Amino acid sequence: MSLHISESVIWNETADGVSLYHTETGDFRTLNATAAQIWVLLADGGDPASVGSRLALLFAGGNAAIAARIRTEVQTFVSSMLTQGLLEEQPS
Structure with missing residues (x-):
């Protein structure tokens, strides 16, 4: 499976980060x-x-525990974005 940004999402990089707007939910x-x-x-x-x-x-500076934490946090973020419909999975 691969990820892609939902077609219902408009996004833009800003000086403060990334702004996301989900056109279906508002x-x-x-x-x-x-x-x-x-x-x-x-x-x-x-x-x-x-x-x-x-x-x-x-960012981990060679620290295995911090590296594992970063990987976990990325997975948590992705799961949240999938649940909210901002990201979608599609077959590879």
């Missing part, structure tokens, strides 16, 4: 810098595992 949100970075990496075709690994390389 929900509007702004992602903070960390969530925005995850969103942009996913939008560029990254899968959750590779995004988590990339961020772990950037």
Whole structure:
């Protein structure tokens, strides 16, 4: 399975992060810098595992526990976005 941004979502990078608008529900949100970075990496075709690994390389400083926490947080973010209909899964 691969992820893609729902066709019902309009998004834009801003100085404060990423702004998302779900056209079907009317929900509007702004992602903070960390969530925005995850969103942009996913939008560029990254899968959750590779995004988590990339961020772990950037921010864990070689600490395995922190790297694992980053990967878990990326999965949690992706699950939340799927539940809210902002991201969708599709067959590879």
